[in-house]
Amino acid sequence: MNDMTPDRNERKANLKGLGSSRKRVEDLRFTQGKGNYVDDIKLEGMLHGDFVRSPYAHARIKSINTDAAMALDGVLAVLTAKDLEPLGLHWMPTLAGDKQMVLADGKVLFQGQEVAYVVAKDRYIAADGAELVEVEYEELPVLVDPFEALKSDVILREDLDPKADGAHGPRKHHNHIFTWEVGEKEATEQVIDSSDVVAEEMVYYHRTHPCPLETCGCVASMDKVNGKLTLYGTFQAPHAIRTVVSLISGLEEHNIRVISPDIGGGFGNKVGAYPGYVCSVVASIVTGLPVKWVEDRMENLMTTAFARDYWMKGKISATKEGKITGLWCHTTADHGGFDACADPTKFPAGFMNICTGSYDIPTAYLAVDGVYTNKAPGGVAYRCSFRVTEAAYFIERMIEVLAIELNMDAAELRRINFIKQDQFPYTSALGWEYDSGDYHTAWDKALVAVGYDDLRKEQAQRVEDFKAGKTRKLLGIGLTHFTEIVGAGPVKNCDILGLGMFDSCEIRIHPTGSAIARLGTISQGQGHATTFAQILASEIGLPADSITIEEGDTDTAPYGLGTYGSRSTPVAGAATAMAGRKIRAKAQMIAAYMLEVHDDDVEFDVDRFVVKGAPERFKTMKEIAFAAYNQAIPGIEPGLEAVSYYDPPNMTYPFGAYICVMEIDVDTGEHEIRQFYALDDCGTRINPMIIEGQVHGGLTEALAIAMGQEIAYDNMGNVKTGTLMDFFLPTAWETPNYTTDHTTTPSPHHPIGAKGVGESPNVGGVPAFSNAVHDAFRPFGLRQVHMPHDHWRIWKTANDLGLHG
Amino acid sequence: MIPAAFDYYRPNDLDGVISLLQEHGDDARVIAGGHSLIPLMKLRMAEVPHLIDLQSIEELTGIENGARIRIGAMTTQADIIDNASLASSAPILKEASLQIADPQVRYMGTVGGNVANGDPGNDMPGLMQCLDATFILRGPNGGREVKARDFYHAAYMTEREDDEVMVAVTFDAPKGGYAYEKQKRKIGDYATAAAAVIISKDGSKCKEASIAMTNLSDTPVFCGAASDCLIGTSVSAEDIKNAVNSMIDAIDPAEDNRGPVEFKKHAAAVVLSRAIERAWQRA
Numbered sequence A: 001m002n003d004m005t006p007d008r009n010e011r012k013a014n015l016k017g018l019g020s021s022r023k024r025v026e027d028l029r030f031t032q033g034k035g036n037y038v039d040d041i042k043l044e045g046m047l048h049g050d051f052v053r054s055p056y057a058h059a060r061i062k063s064i065n066t067d068a069a070m071a072l073d074g075v076l077a078v079l080t081a082k083d084l085e086p087l088g089l090h091w092m093p094t095l096a097g098d099k100q101m102v103l104a105d106g107k108v109l110f111q112g113q114e115v116a117y118v119v120a121k122d123r124y125i126a127a128d129g130a131e132l133v134e135v136e137y138e139e140l141p142v143l144v145d146p147f148e149a150l151k152s153d154v155i156l157r158e159d160l161d162p163k164a165d166g167a168h169g170p171r172k173h174h175n176h177i178f179t180w181e182v183g184e185k186e187a188t189e190q191v192i193d194s195s196d197v198v199a200e201e202m203v204y205y206h207r208t209h210p211c212p213l214e215t216c217g218c219v220a221s222m223d224k225v226n227g228k229l230t231l232y233g234t235f236q237a238p239h240a241i242r243t244v245v246s247l248i249s250g251l252e253e254h255n256i257r258v259i260s261p262d263i264g265g266g267f268g269n270k271v272g273a274y275p276g277y278v279c280s281v282v283a284s285i286v287t288g289l290p291v292k293w294v295e296d297r298m299e300n301l302m303t304t305a306f307a308r309d310y311w312m313k314g315k316i317s318a319t320k321e322g323k324i325t326g327l328w329c330h331t332t333a334d335h336g337g338f339d340a341c342a343d344p345t346k347f348p349a350g351f352m353n354i355c356t357g358s359y360d361i362p363t364a365y366l367a368v369d370g371v372y373t374n375k376a377p378g379g380v381a382y383r384c385s386f387r388v389t390e391a392a393y394f395i396e397r398m399i400e401v402l403a404i405e406l407n408m409d410a411a412e413l414r415r416i417n418f419i420k421q422d423q424f425p426y427t428s429a430l431g432w433e434y435d436s437g438d439y440h441t442a443w444d445k446a447l448v449a450v451g452y453d454d455l456r457k458e459q460a461q462r463v464e465d466f467k468a469g470k471t472r473k474l475l476g477i478g479l480t481h482f483t484e485i486v487g488a489g490p491v492k493n494c495d496i497l498g499l500g501m502f503d504s505c506e507i508r509i510h511p512t513g514s515a516i517a518r519l520g521t522i523s524q525g526q527g528h529a530t531t532f533a534q535i536l537a538s539e540i541g542l543p544a545d546s547i548t549i550e551e552g553d554t555d556t557a558p559y560g561l562g563t564y565g566s567r568s569t570p571v572a573g574a575a576t577a578m579a580g581r582k583i584r585a586k587a588q589m590i591a592a593y594m595l596e597v598h599d600d601d602v603e604f605d606v607d608r609f610v611v612k613g614a615p616e617r618f619k620t621m622k623e624i625a626f627a628a629y630n631q632a633i634p635g636i637e638p639g640l641e642a643v644s645y646y647d648p649p650n651m652t653y654p655f656g657a658y659i660c661v662m663e664i665d666v667d668t669g670e671h672e673i674r675q676f677y678a679l680d681d682c683g684t685r686i687n688p689m690i691i692e693g694q695v696h697g698g699l700t701e702a703l704a705i706a707m708g709q710e711i712a713y714d715n716m717g718n719v720k721t722g723t724l725m726d727f728f729l730p731t732a733w734e735t736p737n738y739t740t741d742h743t744t745t746p747s748p749h750h751p752i753g754a755k756g757v758g759e760s761p762n763v764g765g766v767p768a769f770s771n772a773v774h775d776a777f778r779p780f781g782l783r784q785v786h787m788p789h790d791h792w793r794i795w796k797t798a799n800d801l802g803l804h805g
Numbered sequence B: 001m002i003p004a005a006f007d008y009y010r011p012n013d014l015d016g017v018i019s020l021l022q023e024h025g026d027d028a029r030v031i032a033g034g035h036s037l038i039p040l041m042k043l044r045m046a047e048v049p050h051l052i053d054l055q056s057i058e059e060l061t062g063i064e065n066g067a068r069i070r071i072g073a074m075t076t077q078a079d080i081i082d083n084a085s086l087a088s089s090a091p092i093l094k095e096a097s098l099q100i101a102d103p104q105v106r107y108m109g110t111v112g113g114n115v116a117n118g119d120p121g122n123d124m125p126g127l128m129q130c131l132d133a134t135f136i137l138r139g140p141n142g143g144r145e146v147k148a149r150d151f152y153h154a155a156y157m158t159e160r161e162d163d164e165v166m167v168a169v170t171f172d173a174p175k176g177g178y179a180y181e182k183q184k185r186k187i188g189d190y191a192t193a194a195a196a197v198i199i200s201k202d203g204s205k206c207k208e209a210s211i212a213m214t215n216l217s218d219t220p221v222f223c224g225a226a227s228d229c230l231i232g233t234s235v236s237a238e239d240i241k242n243a244v245n246s247m248i249d250a251i252d253p254a255e256d257n258r259g260p261v262e263f264k265k266h267a268a269a270v271v272l273s274r275a276i277e278r279a280w281q282r283a
């Protein structure tokens, strides 16, 4: 071997490929205030839009008078439904097959609903103009409770024929949207009726909101000369937005360019299409000038997509020994005024049927009823894959309740019911094929790490001390073993509005051995520019530092369905690896030609092709890249490029074991998290540092949701938590220390074995925090209380259990 | 979150401020740190066509320490926290200030704004009642003094006339033990319940006591009767209970996102007993 050649490990390290904790390349600009977000975009002559919004949750609109607003200097237009109607744009399709008003058409269905859109020369005039629009409302009875809504005579959606089917089949009532059923109802009910032990509980996962730091917004710019519309926006799925804009506006798709610039967090909030986008596009087409619309925090919290709001009634049965025999769930899903959930079309309740969790449950049944109420539309996957958080919370609560019923340790109950390693691939009673897992190993590692048995002893002592009046603090041990289903998804069963949920990567190698790769996804903080370069580095043998990753411009990036549902690594990451392999295949032919041997006589070695058996004869990928462009090679086209569209054969199933140790002050309802241990198994780990960052962030969101964050309404449909004073976003002060850990069970069907991790901590974190609260009160007879576990609710739990003397 | 248009003034002396207030009446307001007023303007809950900035007025700044302490209205909460001599002569001010909002807000929020605002959520009014402070006001007819305990009538309704400016707060350097105990949902939140307590000792008995509560009524609540429950006692668990019960009779909390009335009363009892215990230990 050539003395100058660094050894294999060194060459590998230089690539910063898979497994390297490479620093995030994005942070250079973000930490210097050089990011470029939608609100940073300033175009020549740009106008600004602002909404007039309904103060009422349910009202008929008697009249709208725009005269005073139009008279204000600087106001160019005030759009109402009447103006949009001739264009057919006063309503728009939702991702869930329903339709939604763009501007109030005769009535409003939730507080904050868009009523009129004021276009003005600057943001201030737009706001002043909105103040001057006079709207006369006639209040209607308000329905904020989905169970009431299903009984009420009040018709919320007068535009729908109450007898006609909805997008997902028959409707039972004028406020009913769909029923979705999976599994075997009768068989499950029979099993449950005949089992030794049955636990029954209503588990409510309250309404909350993803609340990204950057709110939603766009800049629409119609060039009337060339007929091209450029739409910049906070889009988690820019390509899908382009298609949707084309379908609803009639503009040809090649005349639309959608650009997602830097995005300041999405968490599902930026998947759907909002009235602000439609109105801005219309306003730009009408005025011929660019129009910017950016929501403020209150608008974001009150009107753009919420998350959760699932009432999950459950029954779980088991033998006396604790072997689970059946699971039954009926969910009442509050979707608000329009069904604007962002789920794959065939799954109106997302992947809620992953609710058998990590357990081998032979028989199960799930039904979900979607309901209209006078609340904002949405139902997005807040840092989770389509309702997986709801499912995980449900099963992890039901397990705890069953443990109480069996008078059994909840850790042990989980252990005896886990799907065993040799059962994978495992087909669940509700129809999913779990690709891989090793739950027992993860679980035992977690229990040992926290010193589980000692914690239980300490807890027992604490209960004694409490009863003896020596302390007012209880100790809770919150257990969770979650299994996610991410990476939507196989086109055969996953599409949104008919768009198949594949994803894509296109690579160009430059002659000097650097590269650019473009993907159909879009980072919102996940660090794609860092990690996708790492996947490629390992595949094609060029350093990650020499690879630019670009996403979000539909004129340059290949078509893809975007970033949400932890799908980027499972789907676009796979496309990246596959495109890299195409590059490598061509590079092999070039190397063989250069080395004057047969293709089969060279093999890939980290960053080069070497002649088999003669490693001193090699060509580096850098040399090969140069030759690809500059050497005439018979039978081989010049250039080194590849594109891959990846349709995953299955979803991936990341899992994890989380344990939260919490102290609770029964007098103030305050809590303190003493320890939080999070073990994640996301298959192959691309960048451990980014994984850790994702886990910390997701756990902090989970903490918020479990311990205080909610979108609450009063009986009149007023949003009670419309600002960050009342909507809980934890700061460094409230955020505990986290201990992260992992096991590695690669996905057998993913090209690099990766499963996705960004959402796991939110999915697993919420039940861990919530179970800790429940567990603290278990010795005093608590079975189930609803989240969020804020001070007064914890106080009430203690009070109801008689702990205040 | 976009305020309506306003004119902005930045006079250099108090007379300039007062004449602007007289000229524009109801349409004018002074702005100190802006961290209560600006949110209201952005929500369009307060419309202020004429906004008068107090930043350039020398007379409103400065902390004078001594037997009688004087804090200029434009002193920020951060100034209080950083002032070492104040921290030793009246440590309850620092303890309370550290529980207000977050560092960013404390760099802006002022004592004058906090006590003049009239929001029952503000922590300083209760604190000032506990200290038995005096507010120094200046209006077109010159200066006058009002006791903190007489200043608050209802939410946003105070003894101050529209054309008067809060110049300073003054109080005797407190003696004995102190505690400011506040329960809140998170950093940056107003109190679910807060208690300010000052207790002095004579031998093993309580000599003087002063208790005021925050965010448990539409004004701060000075609890004279509760304070009396402690005077002359050895501040036993029983005595604390008496004081707490007396305080409960004096407050009138309202339900909000922080919880129902019953919880607030419970939280008030908890923070007050903890505050009394801590103050007594320090006395």
Ligand SMILES: Cc1cc2nc3c(=O)[nH]c(=O)nc-3n(C[C@H](O)[C@H](O)[C@H](O)COP(=O)(O)OP(=O)(O)OC[C@H]3O[C@@H](n4cnc5c(N)ncnc54)[C@H](O)[C@@H]3O)c2cc1C
Binding pocket: B029, B030, B031, B032, B033, B034, B035, B036, B037, B038, B039, B054, B073, B074, B099, B100, B101, B102, B105, B108, B109, B110, B111, B112, B113, B114, B116, B117, B121, B122, B123, B124, B164, B165, B166, B167, B188, B189, B190, B191
């Ligand atoms: C996120 C957040 C959290 C907060 N949390 C707390 C908290 O926990 N506890 C707490 O006490 N406060 C809290 N505050 C309020 C903060 O302390 C304010 O700064 C303070 O209440 C008002 O002071 P200011 O100087 O900002 O007054 P400004 O907002 O400028 O003024 C408030 C009002 O007082 C009037 N005013 C101001 N100065 C004078 C004067 N010299 N003479 C006459 N009138 C005057 C103004 O006209 C206005 O009506 C919080 C604020 C924010 C934004």
